[in-house]
Amino acid sequence: MKWLLVGVIVAATTVGEVLQAKGMRQHGEIRDFRPGALGRVAALLARNWLVLGSVAAMAVSFFAYLGLLTVAELSFAVPVTAVTYALETVLAKYVLHERVSWVRWAGASLVIGGVALVSL
Amino acid sequence: MNTESARLRLKTWSCASVVIASNVCGNFFLKRGMPAELGTASDYITVLFRPAVTLGVLLLILWLASRMALLSWADLSYVLPVTSIGYVLVAVAGRLLLHEQITARRWAGIALIMAGVALVSSATAPQTYARPKAGAAAGGRP
Numbered sequence: 001m002k003w004l005l006v007g008v009i010v011a012a013t014t015v016g017e018v019l020q021a022k023g024m025r026q027h028g029e030i031r032d033f034r035p036g037a038l039g040r041v042a043a044l045l046a047r048n049w050l051v052l053g054s055v056a057a058m059a060v061s062f063f064a065y066l067g068l069l070t071v072a073e074l075s076f077a078v079p080v081t082a083v084t085y086a087l088e089t090v091l092a093k094y095v096l097h098e099r100v101s102w103v104r105w106a107g108a109s110l111v112i113g114g115v116a117l118v119s120l
Numbered sequence: 121m122n123t124e125s126a127r128l129r130l131k132t133w134s135c136a137s138v139v140i141a142s143n144v145c146g147n148f149f150l151k152r153g154m155p156a157e158l159g160t161a162s163d164y165i166t167v168l169f170r171p172a173v174t175l176g177v178l179l180l181i182l183w184l185a186s187r188m189a190l191l192s193w194a195d196l197s198y199v200l201p202v203t204s205i206g207y208v209l210v211a212v213a214g215r216l217l218l219h220e221q222i223t224a225r226r227w228a229g230i231a232l233i234m235a236g237v238a239l240v241s242s243a244t245a246p247q248t249y250a251r252p253k254a255g256a257a258a259g260g261r262p
Contacts, residue, residue: 020188021196029193045188058184063164066150070158074151075214075226079207085200092197100197103239107201110236115204117229118211 002071006080008064014087016057021096023050079119086112125245132194132246136202138186144209146179148217194246201240207233 027048030041045051068077089108093100153172158164167173190199208230214220 017196021191021199024188024191027192030189033189051188055184062180066154066164066167067158069151069154070156073214073220074147074218075211075220075222077151078147078210079229082204082207085204088200089197092195092200096196098195098197104197104201107236107240108197110232110239111201111204114229114232114234114236115207117232118207118226119229 002068005064005068005071006083009061009068009081010083010087012057012061012064013081013084014091016054016061017084017088018091018095019050019054019057021092023048023054025096026050076119079115082112082115082119085115128193128246132190135186135190136199139183139190139199139203140206140209142179142183142186143203143206144213146176146183147210148176148213149173149179150176151218152176198240198246201236204233205237 023045027041027045030038032038065077065081072080085108089100089104092098149172153167153170153174153176155163155167158167168177187199187203211222211226211230215222
């Protein structure tokens with residue numbers, strides 16, 4: 001049950017975060033942080049299908065995470081879900097077409113190695 | 121470093137701090153408020169009304185919003201490692217507030233995560249190419 005929940009969380013989070021990054025990139029940089037301007041941004045994003053899809057995927061991930069928290073320690077539940085880092089860095093390169101330099105690959109590898117040690 | 125990249129770096133760090141703090145506190149309160157067991161589907165809804173869980177959910181909504189703002193200008197492959205410092209803080213919160221054990225192996229993992237964060241955040245720019253100005257996509261999609 002624990003590992004099934006981890007699988008659901010990883011899949012839903014990966015899909016949700018890549019859609020979120022794509023949707024926010026489509027929107028462009030937020031420069032005005034006054035409440036009125038943020039309200040207009042929210043209204044605009046509520047019509048963006050990529051952002052809506054990401055919220056749906058993250059809702060699935062959230063409820064699976066609630067389930068995981070009942071059966072696992074916090075210091076297991078949080079790091080184990082960082083498997084998404086490896087998947088998302090690959091997708092950042094091939095789906096979002098980011099320039100993932102060797103420094104970023106090295107940094108992501110260190111993070112993944114660290115997360116593995118923390119969660120074992 | 122020119123003015124534009126200094127501005128972007130400062131803005132990135134301010135926003136990343138909110139992302140990290142809201143994530144760590146949100147996770148902590150969620151764990152604090154969870155019961156030992158969630159039996160039925162309705163338990164998943166009723167648990168949301170426990171005060172600690174409600175606070176955790178509100179903080180995670182702030183996390184989601186601030187992360188979306190950050191992703192509007194920063195690369196995903198930059199945001200991922202930089203915000204991973206949250207893993208370290210969650211472990212420390214687990215140790216200090218929930219009295220979970222942190223073994224030598226776990227501390228070693230924390231050190232690796234911090235090294236990765238330092239490498240990516242100091243050696244690469246948050247954004248690797250030009251993006252549309254805010255609102256440019258307003259009429260772009262039906």
